[in-house]
Amino acid sequence: MEFNPPLQSGLLLRRYKRFLTDIQLDDGQELTIHCANTGAMTGCADPGTRVWYSTSSNPKRKLPQSWEIAQSPAGHYICVNTxxxxxxxxxxxxxxxxxxxxxxxxxxxxxxxxxxxxxxxxxxxxxxxxxxxxxxxxxxxxxxxxxxxxxxxxxxxxxxxxxxxxxxxxxxxxxxxxxxxxxxxxxxxxxxxxxxxxxxxxxxxxxxxxxxxxxxxxxxxxxxxxxxxxxxxxxxxxxxxxxxxxxxxxxx
The missing domain is CATH 3.40.1350.60 (Trna Endonuclease; Chain: A, domain 1)
Structure with a gap:
């Protein structure tokens, strides 16, 4: 499976209300993206974690971006989009x-x-x-x-x-x-x-x-x-x- 368009990245600020995630882009801009994972996400959602997100072209979506991949402090990749x-x-x-x-x-x-x-x-x-x-x-x-x-x-x-x-x-x-x-x-x-x-x-x-x-x-x-x-x-x-x-x- 290939992500198309390519994923973009930022740093995790917070995950809240189960479906919402705030991230900071490399240029300093803050962005709220969708999180499809409703689990505890232990070890996957610590502030400062590097995240990669996809962007949907669906105009009906309230949040076009979705959290796809996290990178743990140990360097492991985690697909958090269940x-x-x-x-x-x-x-x-x-x-x-x-x-x-x-x-x-x-x-x-x-x-x-x-x-x-x-x-x-x-x-x-x-x-x-x-x-x-x-x-x-x-x-x-x-x-x-x-x-x-x-x-x-x-x-x-x-x-x-x-x-x-x-x-x-x-x-x-x-x-x-x-x-x-x-x-x-x-x-x-x-x-x-x-x-x-x-x-x-x-x-x-x-x-x-x-x-x-x-x-x-x-x-x-x-x-x-x-x-x-x-x-x-x-x-x-x-x-x-x-x-x-x-x-x-x-x-x-």
Whole structure:
């Protein structure tokens, strides 16, 4: 995926009211841009962070600019626009970069399904095999207290995410293929685990899903400030340690 027109940059001043971000351009001008990420954005939204934003040509938008990429103090790139996760995932699937999800005749986005009034991100279908339900989640939380490159999902309690796990478990029980695809949009994350220290219920559900046969894939694309390209898979670690244990043991 290439950003067109090219992204422009500034320094983060503040993020507020969930959707609003004030930045300072290099010429000193201040600009309010849209933030599509409604999560905690831990480690992604500290004042002074270098941000890159896109500009829409849609005249109906109140805020034409959208925050796309952040650069952490350690130099890692983070795609903070959660709307990009599905776009990137679709390009990877259709381009064959995720072989285990390739080769289906059709890919349908946002299909209604399940008993809890959900929409699956992608439904993959063909006549030769079971339907494949793919739920995409964006991972941007890096917490290295339990080891270098340790990433977690979610970064805040997620009732919606729990609902999606229940739906995937039900689809698997009904004889379909069910996949939870973590799009790892932080260049510093090298492995992923459920954030039991943030949302214990979600952590328990993801373990139930794994044991029920729901496939858990973690894919980290190569992130740049002007394009995002295929890179490869990283591991998912089940039953990972709570990072607060590092505080108790004196590790830091």
């Amino acid at each position: 709307a990009r996760a599905n776009q990137i995932a679709r390009e990877l699937i259709e381009g064959g970069a995720i072989p285990t999800l390739s080769g289906y005749d059709t890919l349908r986005p946002e299909v209604k399904y399940g008993e809890e009034n959900s929409r699956i991100d992608f439904l993959l279908q063909d006549a030769a095999r079971a339907d494949c339900y793919v739920e995409v989640k964006s991972v941007t939380l890096l917490d290295e207290r339990t080891g270098a490159g340790m990433g977690y999902f979610p970064d805040a309690v997620t009732a919606r995410g729990a609902k999606h796990l229940r739906e995937l478990i039900a689809m698997k029980a009904a004889g379909h293929r069910a996949v939870l695809l973590f799009m790892v949009l932080h260049s510093g994350i090298a492995r992923v685990a459920a954030a039991a220290h943030i949302d214990p219920h979600y952590s328990q559900l993801i373990e139930q899903a794994r044991l029920a046969g729901v496939e858990i894939l973690c894919y980290r694309p190569h992130l740049g400030v002007q394009r995002i390209e295929p890179e490869g898979f990283i591991p998912f670690e089940s039953n990972s340690c709570d990072p607060t244990a590092a505080d108790k043991s004196g590790i830091g």
